[in-house]
Amino acid sequence: MAESNDTNVVATRYLLGTLSEEEAAHLEEGFFADDVTFERLEVAEEELVDAYVRNSLSPTDLEQFKKRLLTTPRIVERIHFASALANKVSNPTSLEQKSPAKVVERQPNTARWWESLFGRKLSFAACIALIVVCGLALLTGWIRLRHESEQLAGERAAIQKQKQELNRQADEERVRTELPSNVNGPDRNQNDNQQRVSRQERRGSVVGTMVALNLMPGLQRSAGAKSELRLSPQTSAAQLILMLESIDYKSYEANVENDDGRLVFQKHGLQVNAASELTLQIPAPVLRPGDYTVTVRGRTPAGGFEDVADYRFRVMMMK
Numbered sequence: 001m002a003e004s005n006d007t008n009v010v011a012t013r014y015l016l017g018t019l020s021e022e023e024a025a026h027l028e029e030g031f032f033a034d035d036v037t038f039e040r041l042e043v044a045e046e047e048l049v050d051a052y053v054r055n056s057l058s059p060t061d062l063e064q065f066k067k068r069l070l071t072t073p074r075i076v077e078r079i080h081f082a083s084a085l086a087n088k089v090s091n092p093t094s095l096e097q098k099s100p101a102k103v104v105e106r107q108p109n110t111a112r113w114w115e116s117l118f119g120r121k122l123s124f125a126a127c128i129a130l131i132v133v134c135g136l137a138l139l140t141g142w143i144r145l146r147h148e149s150e151q152l153a154g155e156r157a158a159i160q161k162q163k164q165e166l167n168r169q170a171d172e173e174r175v176r177t178e179l180p181s182n183v184n185g186p187d188r189n190q191n192d193n194q195q196r197v198s199r200q201e202r203r204g205s206v207v208g209t210m211v212a213l214n215l216m217p218g219l220q221r222s223a224g225a226k227s228e229l230r231l232s233p234q235t236s237a238a239q240l241i242l243m244l245e246s247i248d249y250k251s252y253e254a255n256v257e258n259d260d261g262r263l264v265f266q267k268h269g270l271q272v273n274a275a276s277e278l279t280l281q282i283p284a285p286v287l288r289p290g291d292y293t294v295t296v297r298g299r300t301p302a303g304g305f306e307d308v309a310d311y312r313f314r315v316m317m318m319k
Contacts, residue, residue: 011037011044016064049075053082209236211284215294216243217309226291232318235284242278242296242311249298253305254280259291270296287315 013019014027030037051057052065069075213229229238242254252272256265264286270278278296291314297305 007040008044008047011040012048015041015044015048015069016061017068018064045069045075046078049078049082053079053086209234210239211235211237212239212241213313214241214243215311215313217245217296217311226312226314228314228316229287230316230318231284231287237284238282238287240280240282240294240311240313242280242294242309244272244276244278244296244309247272247276249300249306249308251299252278252308253297253299254278255295255297256280256282257293257295258288259293264292289315289317291315 010019010023010027014024019027027037048057048061048065048069052062052069057065070079211229211231213227215227229240231238251268252270253266253268254270255263257263265282267280270280272278280294291312294311294313296308296311298308299305
């Protein structure tokens with residue numbers, strides 16, 4: 001009950017114009033959003049009109065009433081109605097002394113902005129309509145943006161697919177360029193295999209200061225099965241061409257040990273060439289006459305190494 005009385009007092013002060021600008025703005029916001037606030041303003045307005053007709057307003061409130069409310073034709077009509085009703089139940093003479101008609105003639109024909117523009121609850125309906133229109137505009141924009149995003153994603157997927165196809169074609173072309181032996185079909189491959197075997201049967205030959213030797217994996221340890229690498233005092237390096245039976249790793253390492261099992265040379269990061277071979281270049285000073293074993297290991301995706309093949313050869317010194 002106390003809260004209701006306080007609300008009625010605030011509504012009366014608002015109608016008389018004695019609220020601060022902040023309080024008036026807060027109450028107007030409630031007027032547009034809440035029917036209860038609107039009804040309380042109606043009640044406060046009726047009470048002010050009744051008090052004016054009965055001449056029960058304080059001098060201060062009477063002055064504010066004349067200044068704020070008698071400028072509104074609607075309030076004047078309500079005063080006429082209340083005065084006529086009061087004349088039926090009281091002394092008409094006393095009421096004529098406070099006839100509002102004479103006062104109305106001195107008042108300008110103005111109205112509150114929200115009454116003249118929308119009229120009571122019409123302003124609230126207009127706000128709702130504005131919100132709906134804005135919401136529809138935002139929804140339409142969002143749908144259009146989503147449609148454009150889907151189109152862009154489709155175009156990107158098509159470009160990515162085209163790029164993959166071009167990369168595949170480039171890889172195929174590169175393979176054809178690096179492996180010309182495949183152009184002439186199975187007969188050419190068979191001849192290459194025969195040539196590879198025949199190279200293994202040769203002894204190391206000196207080319208300038210470089211000695212080259214082709215090795216096949218899995219040779220026996222018997223003396224008759226070992227390939228010979230012949231070095232001279234002028235030889236600066238030995239080049240071992242290690243042929244692989246399969247290519248399962250991206251990179252390899254090679255360890256060269258003498259017949260006593262001592263590591264004399266090691267090389268990491270070896271890559272397979274187009275003929276499925278590894279090329280290992282060893283400085284001649286580290287090689288002494290005797291038997292050697294080359295162990296090739298491949299690097300796994302996890303970063304470790306796995307044994308791939310072993311190669312045997314013998315170093316001979318030439319005068």
